[in-house]
Amino acid sequence: MQIVETIFPTQEIGSIAKPGWRVKGVSTESRIGPKEIEEAAYWGKFLSVKGYEELLEILKSRAKSKSPASEEVRDKIRSFSVKYVLALFEKVGLNRVYSGEQWRVEMYEYLVRNIEGFKLLGSVHSFDYKYFTKGAIVGIPNYKHPIHLEEFEYVKKQTSREVKIPITGPYTVVDWSFNEYYEEQARQREKNNRRIDLRRTYFDARRNFMLDLVRRVLRPEIQSLVQNGAKWIQIDEPAITTRPDDQEMELFVEAINELTRGFSSTCTFSVHNCYSDYGLLARYAPQLKDITQLALEFANRDSSELGTEPEVRPGYTDLQLFEDQGYRGGFGVGVTHVHDYNGKPGNGASVEGRNIIETPKLVRDRILFASRLLKDPSRVSVNPDCGLRTRSWEITYRKLQVMAEGAILARKINAN
């Protein structure tokens, strides 16, 4: 496994869409058809995925079969989807890679399914006809077995690039779960009081849940990864600043510092957050003792005009908030938009369907602006705003390619 030494290293940040053959291949309800086989053949050949012909044979056999796939076959299909994503990352030239979370169902559900004390309760409305599965903590959380180790070992074997493992952070797991067990405990403690104060029980219960999750589950998980050679762990915390007050942010800092305590001599830690209140996060960033990189979304807030003047780079001026608060760590700077786009692009991008496609020059200008604002190019890594899982593989490939090319252009200018 290489350690990246280039300036403006490029990195993946989150999940990549699961190909149709991956979804249907492991599903007990859907069946593989010619479209999925064609998709696997096209990308396997295009990305030069080693041994992809074996996948095609598996898929053809699945297309003919009426019985559900065995666990062994499902594992093979899952493993191939990791190989495909790694091949895509390597072909476009990313420096820091992982599996695009192909191994996992989803960042929350996969984790809590593997922790004792959680129970998945059912579907909750998010917006329109979109829902998410929500779980509850119903007992003390306990570490049953390594959760991400098998995935990490597999990725390590498949790539020579630097590996960065994403894990879902404690604040997000707690925020996305119902807190039954600790709330019940807190209410029991109040039962002899004439008046029940739900506001007080709520925060105590939330803190106890978070710290137990860190100490009893997430620290052992990090220990297992570090002992087996993990050099970089990205803590995904999309939920921070959802409840933007000091008490909550102090709890976030406490949980992260406790999570990383004692591991930083052998492992680098970063935090990924997006679509958030950076003014608030910036105030607390200097207190994150072992976090050496904040990987954040900026392209979404920016214009798509070319240039390195503040007027055309409004999204990246938020970096100044962190500078002003005394944060001196690195940034994973989001340089490509990842969601639907329905605006009018500037001269540094074009629109295709519901996608904005940045040009390498626009990426270059964003990197250079960030680097100049931070007065130190070594503090800048380059990534998409967030995972590209809502984009097709064609768009994902192009966006990552543009990102890698933009980083090369920025390196050239920086070197002069």
Next chain:
Amino acid sequence: MAFTVESTITGIHSRSEETVRISRDFDRGRSTEKSLSQSFAKDAADLVRLEKRSGISQISDGQLKWQDYIRPIAESVEGLAMGADLFRWFDTNSFYRRPTVTGELRPGKKQFPFRKYVVLSALDSVPACSRSRRRKISLLGPYTLASLVEDRHYNSKVELALAFGKVLRKVIGDLSKLGFGTIQINEPSLVYRYGVSALTNRQELEVFVSSFEQNLADTPVELLLHTYFGDCSKILEDLVRMKGISSVGVDFTQTSLSDIESVELDGKSLACGCVDGRNSLIESPEWIARFCREAIKTLKPSGIVVLPSCELKYLPRKYADEKVASIGKATLLLKKEFTK
């Protein structure tokens, strides 16, 4: 006047797993509009039956077809363009599409789009609530509406809240014609702690009161004003003095009873939001009754409405339904005790 004990749910309820499945399929082009509509109708009918069986006094269809509170309003008002961008719904993990105010807000000639959003068949199945104060629906109030839309016309939250007051008057009139006798006005922004949707100064509170009293004080329905997602202790006295409302709601997961014990409810009923709409932990009827008993003893309201702290859409359906059943049973316990 005799003490009244009532109960209700707070607005949008949770969709069943079956409706979740069918609506997901519909979204992906794999099921028809008809099957989705049938699923919503069954879902609403199941909920109404549960409410009736549990002893809930103000019956709602659960507003299951509402993707968010703003969309049906936006569809019936001129000057408000439906937005595409998603915004977080307060500090929850759900989102709404933010509309833009593009011109003067007018109620328009169109009626509130009830056929699209209200499952009347479910409500009509309960004869006692076919046309009465037992038939209930929840809307956002003028202040919260003004806080959550993008304003490109008025450039003043004050003016915008006043304009929304006029719009709501028309919407409430339309709903009254459909037999809704009780309307809950939800105003989370009045008490929400964070960000731009929070009440920032006394002047805005006065504007809200003024907009409400000017436009809604003499509507032909009973109005329950509910505040949630925040602590109402600083403004509760102002709210209970408002004309035109019969009940004032408190989210007790966010407000301590001790902090409002000196407030006189001025002959109003207390809508007691002690059932946590954001936690799957099910409160027992006895626990709810105990909480309400203490609130009645402390605040001396003219009556009590037992309800969840907020809408139950944040819970999977099974747990939301269990909360409804608990509220109904707690209501029966309180009725025995307070309405002899």
